[in-house]
Amino acid sequence: MDLIQVNQEKCIRCGLCATVCPTDVIGMDSSGPKTIGQHCIACGHCVAVCPEEALDNIKAPLANQTPLGETPVLDSDTAARFLRSRRSIRSYKETTVPREKILQLLSIARLAPTGGNTQGVSYLVIDNKATLRKITAAVVDWMEEEIKKNSPWAAYFSGNVTKYRKTGKDVILRSAPCLIIAKAPKDFMPRGRDNAHFSLTYAELFAPTIELGTCWAGYFEACALSGYQPLLNLLQLPEKMAVTGGLMVGYPRFSYKRLVDRSPLDVAFQ
Known part of the structure; x- marks a missing residue:
């Protein structure tokens, strides 16, 4: 079957589909759009740009695209305030996050841009408290081993290990009720x-x-990337899969009244 199908009655021969194609898969002749290559990355631009809904693509079907209609566009001040108000949450309520909300969250995550539209990310969601505690314990054990080896991160890890050993406080996952683990094939790195x-x-x-509030699970990710087997055993990932990220998720325990600043902008033009 050809990559694209064109409704000749609707097509106005504007050529937008061919112009917008990032891999030059679509060309134009007197009869309208036609396939001239096979390296389609399924971005769906050709279907989305058509003003007459005249073009379909088997890799990015028209039926799966949502009409934008009169979708409001955020003004710059509102967008800036929204982006600045995002905070890394490290204190969570004990309330369980419904899995429906996690699915809602990840349904948006899957729409993020990816290199060449390769995507390729899947997720493991852990919301079992006992398993989360075991993950924290495993990461602390790894930190302790790194300290004994006098790794470059030893000084950075030592305070967290001491606090965990003395108080039992979760210094890794911050007692978040849910951990989202991103994973991808090892040969996709x-x-x-x-x-x-x-x-x-x-x-x-x-x-x-x-x-919901979130925070990057940096210690967890570093431990997984190091290949620390006790942690990987807990996750039970297929042999060909690797951890590519971790995100703590839960309901924020506190609300914040002000927007914080960051380091001054450092930019150069040439």
């Missing part, structure tokens, strides 16, 4: 990790709109 980070960033930005 490093793009798989990049794509996972794009997707989890979408999740972080969307989370406040459904009353």
Whole structure:
């Protein structure tokens, strides 16, 4: 079957589909659009740009695209305030996050841009308290081993290990009721990790709109990337899969009244 199908009665021969195609898969002749290559990345631009709904693409079907209609566009001040108000949440309520909300969150995450539209990210969601505690314990054990080896991160890890050993306080997952783990095939690296980070960033930005807070699980991710077997045994990932990111999720325990600042902008033009 040809990559694209064209409704000749609707097509006005505007050529937008061919112009917008990032891989030059679509060309134009006197009869309208036609397939001239096979390296389609399924971005769906050709279908989305058509003003007459005259074109379909088997890799990005018209039936699966949502009409934009009169979708409001945020003004710059509102958008800036929304983006600035996102915070990394490290204190959570004990309330369980319904799995329906996690699915809602990840349904947005999957729409994030990825290199060449490769996507390739899947997720493991852990919301079992006992398993979360075991993950925290495993990461602390790994930190302790790194300290004994005098790794470059030893000084950074030592305070967290001491606090955990003395108080039992969760210094890794912050007692979040849910951990989202992104994963991708090992032979898809490093793009798989990049794509996972794009997707989890979408999740972080969307989370406040459904009353959730998030924080990047950096210690967890570092431990997984190191290949620490006790942690990987807990996750039970298929042999060919690798952890590419982690995100704590829960209901924020506190609300914040002000927007914080960051380091001054550092930019150069050439």
